[in-house]
Amino acid sequence: MAGGEPLLFSNINEIIExxxxxxxxxxxxxxxxxxxxxxxxxxxxxxxxKIRISLHAATSKTYIKTHGVDHFNLVIKNxxxxxxxxxxxxxxxxxLYFVIQKDNYHEINKLVRLAIQLGVDEIEFGxxxxxxxKISLELNSSQYKKIIRTLEKxxxxxxVVIKNxxxxxxxxxxxxxxxxxxxxxxxxxxxxxxxxxxxxxxATGEIYPCCFSINSPPKVFIQKNSFILINAWKKYSQFxxxxxxxxxxxxxxELCTMRxxxxxx
Amino acid sequence: xxxxxxxxxKIAQKYFDLFSLPEILKISPKGYACNHKCxxxxxxxLTPAIKKKFxxxxxxxxxxxxxxxxxxxxxxxxxxxxxVGGWGAAFIF
Numbered sequence: 001m002a003g004g005e006p007l008l009f010s011n012i013n014e015i016i017e018x019x020x021x022x023x024x025x026x027x028x029x030x031x032x033x034x035x036x037x038x039x040x041x042x043x044x045x046x047x048x049x050k051i052r053i054s055l056h057a058a059t060s061k062t063y064i065k066t067h068g069v070d071h072f073n074l075v076i077k078n079x080x081x082x083x084x085x086x087x088x089x090x091x092x093x094x095x096l097y098f099v100i101q102k103d104n105y106h107e108i109n110k111l112v113r114l115a116i117q118l119g120v121d122e123i124e125f126g127x128x129x130x131x132x133x134k135i136s137l138e139l140n141s142s143q144y145k146k147i148i149r150t151l152e153k154x155x156x157x158x159x160v161v162i163k164n165x166x167x168x169x170x171x172x173x174x175x176x177x178x179x180x181x182x183x184x185x186x187x188x189x190x191x192x193x194x195x196x197x198x199x200x201x202x203a204t205g206e207i208y209p210c211c212f213s214i215n216s217p218p219k220v221f222i223q224k225n226s227f228i229l230i231n232a233w234k235k236y237s238q239f240x241x242x243x244x245x246x247x248x249x250x251x252x253x254e255l256c257t258m259r260x261x262x263x264x265x
Numbered sequence: 266x267x268x269x270x271x272x273x274x275k276i277a278q279k280y281f282d283l284f285s286l287p288e289i290l291k292i293s294p295k296g297y298a299c300n301h302k303c304x305x306x307x308x309x310x311l312t313p314a315i316k317k318k319f320x321x322x323x324x325x326x327x328x329x330x331x332x333x334x335x336x337x338x339x340x341x342x343x344x345x346x347x348x349v350g351g352w353g354a355a356f357i358f
Contacts, residue, residue, distance in 0.1 A: 004308075004350030005301065009294035011329035015348065018336045025345040031301050049345075056303065068302025101305055131310040198289040201335075202351060203296030203326045211291075211351070230340050233287050 004203075007034035013042045020046040027052060029097070031067070032075040040085050048092040052124065053079060055096045057103075058110035065103045076118070083119050099126040100147055100173075101137040108150050115162055122163040125151070127172040144177030192252065195240050199233060207232040209239050212251040286342035293351025296326055 006012060007030050019026050028043075032053040043051065055075060057063035063072035082094060096115050100108070108125075115123050130138055139147070148170065155166040192210075200208045207229065243252070297319040299308065311319070327335075336346075 004293060004295050004297050005299040006293065006295050006348045006350050008298050008300065011332075012294065012348070014329055015292075015294060015332050015336070018333055019346050022336060022339065024339070024343055027345060027347045029347065029349040031299075031303075033300060054303070056305075066304055068304065069300070071301070099305055103304070128305055129307075131305070131307045135304060137305050196285065197287060198291060199287040200291040200351075201293070203293050204322055205327050205331070229290070229338075229343075230286065
């Protein structure tokens, strides 16, 4: 669950540099509108690993609806510039992030074509989280069925040569439209892929086991001592154990789309 | 033998949460601030009172020196840092 723009932080280049100096991979999630030439130069210089750009539309008209601003051409220009500047280097890998919703589901095929045309490395589709915003963006069952058909078609099309996460979003989408799941493909037991390896830190320094667990379990602040990350991780042990046993919290069931059926390999 | 040991540790991590340490850290340096108004974003669901709380919390946001200190003291288990937009204070839900 991201909702701000990290490139508004004036020292973002310094953060990336410090992390890369420690030989840790960096993934930057951005709306792509603030990728300036200096930032691109530094991304390439410090070998930023991945840049995930939110692009919930394949046309300017839909972009204004989904993003609330007219930045479509600017974002496309910035993506083109990153691709041009990285030349034949592998870094940063560019991922387009597209949350499927009422206003953009008809542009899925167009987005795939746009991604191939731009030369990005991957598309990540996201399932809509219903935050009960003023305007409901939730799709109905027949719209979900249409989306599932479109995604399955893309997934089965050998001519579509772009990496994507379609097989991982299909269980969540099928759950949303109450379609019958393919039991040969998916384990009915739900699991969470986040809590076993991730911790999250807010802008004010609180640490959480996941972004929805803001009030449960109690938060830990980073500034108190330097070993706080490990301490927080240990403190959240009971929280993880509960979820690993399949006992999900209310916010897992009501908000989180990461609670998915396990894909049987 | 090493393979068996690694396998057992992985099973212990996965099912019993033993010996595990975090591998991914997500940070959100600018918290609530954004130059877009995405319709599906949780920011659109905030009440004016919570929005005010967010704005007030911005003065407590970590500065670059705090981040440098945090990065310096990261446990060696961290293999990836995701820089994302996020939230500036708790009490949203």
